[in-house]
Structures are given as C-alpha cells and as structure tokens.
Amino acid sequence: GTPWVCIVADDVAPQGADGYVFLSWGYYEAFGESKPKLHLDGGVSEIRFSPGSAGSKNPAEHQIVMYTGALTRYGGADFLARAFHHIDNANVELWICGKGSNPEVERMATIDVRIKLLGFVPEPELEHLAQQTDIFVNPRPSNVPGNERNFPSKVLEYLSYGKPVISTWTAGLNPEYRKVLIVPEQETEEHLAATIQRALAWNSVQRQSVARGIARFLENRLWPVQAGKLTQWLAQENLYAQGHRQE
Numbered sequence: 001g002t003p004w005v006c007i008v009a010d011d012v013a014p015q016g017a018d019g020y021v022f023l024s025w026g027y028y029e030a031f032g033e034s035k036p037k038l039h040l041d042g043g044v045s046e047i048r049f050s051p052g053s054a055g056s057k058n059p060a061e062h063q064i065v066m067y068t069g070a071l072t073r074y075g076g077a078d079f080l081a082r083a084f085h086h087i088d089n090a091n092v093e094l095w096i097c098g099k100g101s102n103p104e105v106e107r108m109a110t111i112d113v114r115i116k117l118l119g120f121v122p123e124p125e126l127e128h129l130a131q132q133t134d135i136f137v138n139p140r141p142s143n144v145p146g147n148e149r150n151f152p153s154k155v156l157e158y159l160s161y162g163k164p165v166i167s168t169w170t171a172g173l174n175p176e177y178r179k180v181l182i183v184p185e186q187e188t189e190e191h192l193a194a195t196i197q198r199a200l201a202w203n204s205v206q207r208q209s210v211a212r213g214i215a216r217f218l219e220n221r222l223w224p225v226q227a228g229k230l231t232q233w234l235a236q237e238n239l240y241a242q243g244h245r246q247e
Contacts, residue, residue, distance in 0.1 A: 003018040004018055005019040005020065006020050007023075008020055009150075010149050015033075020038070023041050023042060023150075024041075024148070024151045024171065025171065026148050026149070026171025026172055039174065040230060041151045041153075042153050043222060043225070044218055044223065046222075048161050049161055049211060051214075052208070063134040063200055064093055064094075065084065065135045065200075066133040066135070067080055067098070067137050068154055069098045070099050071098050071105055076138075076141045076144075078105050078108070079139045079189065079192070080096075080139040081094065081104065083193045084108075084112070084115060084193065085111070092200060093114045093116055094115045094116065095129060095133070096109075097118045097120070130161050133161070135164050135165075135166060136158035136166070137165075139192065140168055142170045143187075147170050148171040148172065150170070151172040152170065156221060162210075162211040164202065164207065165214075166182045166183075167183060168183070168184065182195060182199055
C-alpha cells in the first residue's frame with residue numbers, strides 16, 4: 001500500500017513502480033509508460049575550483065590527460081589508449097585509474113611509456129591526482145549495447161575540477177552537456193587524438209573561460225539542488241501520499 005519509485009541507473013526499468021527516476025536522458029525520453037517520470041542524472045558534492053584561478057598552466061609544460069573508471073569495454077579506456085598513442089608529444093602523459101584489467105590497455109602501456117596504469121586508488125589520492133590533471137576524457141563508445149541507457153557519471157566528477165572535459169556523445173547525456181563538454185567531430189581514434197591535442201594547446205584565457213562556464217553549469221547540479229528537484233517532483237506527483245495511489 002506504499003507508493004514506490006524506481007531509480008533507473010541502467011538496464012531495463014522494471015514494471016509496477018508508481019514513478020521512475022532516470023539517470024539516462026535517452027532512456028528518460030524513450031520511456032513510454034504513462035507513469036510519472038523524472039530525469040535526474042546526478043550531482044556534485046562541491047565545486048572544487050575557483051573560476052578566476054583555473055587554467056594558469058603554460059601549454060609548453062608537462063601535461064596530464066586522465067581517465068578514471070572501470071577498464072571494461074563499456075568505459076572505452078582501450079579506445080582512449082589507442083587514440084592517445086597517436087599524439088606526438090613527449091611532454092604529455094595519460095593517467096588511467098580504475099578497477100579491473102584490460103589486455104588492450106596493458107598492451108598500449110607497454111609500447112607507449114607515457115601511458116601510466118595507476119590502478120584503483122583511494123579517494124584522497126584520486127582527488128590529488130585529479131587536481132594535477134590538465135584534461136579529463138570520457139571515451140565511452142556509443143556503439144556498445146547498453147551505453148544508450150547509461151549516464152556516464154564520471155563526467156560530473158570531472159567537471160567539478162574545472163578542467164576541460166573531452167567526451168564522446170552517448171544517448172545518456174542531456175543535450176545541456178554540449179555547453180560544457182568538448183565532443184570530437186567523429187568517434188574515431190584520430191579525431192579523439194586531435195581533440196585532445198587542441199585542448200592541450202589552449203592558453204590560460206581559454207581555460208578560464210571554460211572554467212567559468214562549468215561553474216555556472218554545476219551550480220544547478222549541486223546535490224542539494226538535485227535533491228530539491230526530486231522532493232518537488234515527489235510532492236507534485238503525490239508520491240508522498242499515505243497508501244497506494246488510486247489509478
């Protein structure tokens with residue numbers, strides 16, 4: 001007799017809920033049942049940078065490209081490693097943090113010493129590494145089945161540091177993310193490598209401009225704001241009511 005809401009992170013939404021909360025924009029849009037639904041992709045606990053001081057590094061200095069997440073085919077770490085190998089620049093490294101193993105990523109690390117496999121690191125160390133990073137990359141392949149129903153939550157975590165974030169485009173992303181993500185023209189190794197190279201060459205003015213845009217974007221995705229959207233929706237749809245809603 002109690003109304004219940006299903007939070008759909010990925011896979012197929014089960015039947016019978018009184019309401020549905022979708023992390024994936026594409027799945028939210030495609031969901032055809034006549035039950036109340038809400039798109040709520042996630043949030044950030046804090047904005048970890050000051051827009052005015054972001055991006056002071058000289059492009060000629062040693063630079064870091066970073067990927068965090070599982071090393072499965074869904075995340076695209078192997079795609080990123082191959083693309084990074086196309087970059088002819090001895091002053092840039094690719095740091096890969098995350099659980100699991102991936103033979104292709106390990107193979108690329110053996111032939112390109114700039115690719116560093118750091119494994120699964122504790123949260124404080126991960127934050128320390130992220131603060132040193134110049135560019136984050138979300139290389140999630142759009143052609144892997146299942147990725148259309150998944151929101152790449154690492155994107156929000158990346159943005160919280162105020163650095164340029166390069167990302168493939170998958171159906172799970174709300175179109176609003178095009179304001180703050182750098183999306184390669186094509187989902188190929190060559191285009192991803194070229195996009196990384198262009199972002200690495202940005203000067204401090206360009207990086208600060210991006211950081212200011214990210215800060216504005218994240219103000220609407222702090223967890224208290226997102227929690228407010230959820231509670232407002234629950235009240236609007238009478239999902240706080242005592243007893244089961246009458247259909």
